[in-house]
Amino acid sequence: xxxxxxxxxxxxxxxxxxxxxxxxxxxxxxxxxxxxxxxxxxxxxxxxxxxxxxxxxxxxxxxxxxxxxxxxxxxxxxxxxxxxxxxxxxxxxxxxxxxxxxxxxxxxxxxxxxxxxxxxxxxxxxxxxxxxxxxxxxxxxxxxxxxxxxxxxxxxxxxxxxxxxxxxxxxxxxxxxxxxxxxxxxxxxxxxxxxxxxxxxxxxxxxxxxxxxxxxxxxxxxxxxxxxxxxxxxxxxxxxxxxxxxxxxxxxxxxxxxxxxxxxxxxxxxxxxxxxxxxxxx
Numbered sequence: 001x002x003x004x005x006x007x008x009x010x011x012x013x014x015x016x017x018x019x020x021x022x023x024x025x026x027x028x029x030x031x032x033x034x035x036x037x038x039x040x041x042x043x044x045x046x047x048x049x050x051x052x053x054x055x056x057x058x059x060x061x062x063x064x065x066x067x068x069x070x071x072x073x074x075x076x077x078x079x080x081x082x083x084x085x086x087x088x089x090x091x092x093x094x095x096x097x098x099x100x101x102x103x104x105x106x107x108x109x110x111x112x113x114x115x116x117x118x119x120x121x122x123x124x125x126x127x128x129x130x131x132x133x134x135x136x137x138x139x140x141x142x143x144x145x146x147x148x149x150x151x152x153x154x155x156x157x158x159x160x161x162x163x164x165x166x167x168x169x170x171x172x173x174x175x176x177x178x179x180x181x182x183x184x185x186x187x188x189x190x191x192x193x194x195x196x197x198x199x200x201x202x203x204x205x206x207x208x209x210x211x212x213x214x215x216x217x218x219x220x221x222x223x224x225x226x227x228x229x230x231x232x233x234x235x236x237x238x239x240x241x242x243x244x245x246x247x248x249x250x251x252x253x254x255x256x257x258x259x260x261x262x263x264x265x266x267x268x269x270x271x272x273x274x275x276x277x278x279x280x281x282x
Contacts, residue, residue, distance in 0.1 A: 140240030
């Protein structure tokens, strides 16, 4: 009887021993997974160190303004090169000298290096592959237009900007001191100050034509190629860049004191004087 009971128990023990040998316990399986993770982690550390050492090499590449991005160069030119090349400025010291004349002693430090070059780069330069100043010029023009309107509305003498003629029927128009200067905005005074030749003359005073990067249609005929429009756009772009990086208060002050007052627009809204001019240049 006892032998018949022990036989099944021995069979059960053999079966349990066989299954234990075939399937290891969960603890051994977890240890094996941990060891694999440690090996994978140790293998990725040298790769990360190699990427960190390659980062300074990538940052040592020349900035975008100094060269055409390699990804934007075609392997084969579709057109022949121009016979007459138009030389543009590539010297950062010359560019900083222009910003010093325009904005004061701290002018070169008011904008980042990439923004300084982008503000004086026209779309025609290098097929616009290095960026261009259209959007900054649009913002800057709106700021200059606003300051021109405010200056005309508070101008002390508006007779030179308006033309009043007597009515043939002897009628008298309504006049009020609060609305006396509103007619200036519709009489052509604003267009006089914002004409591209006026802006081009101010740009030439600060030496902007020597640093603007563009490609004229005819190298021997810059006025016929639209140089006045290009210089005026660069002037507006600098004002727009100041608004983006320094704020609207600085951009408005530069538009009043560095652009409109030299043209001849002086009024109560163009407040400031020596104190604020020193604040810009300091």
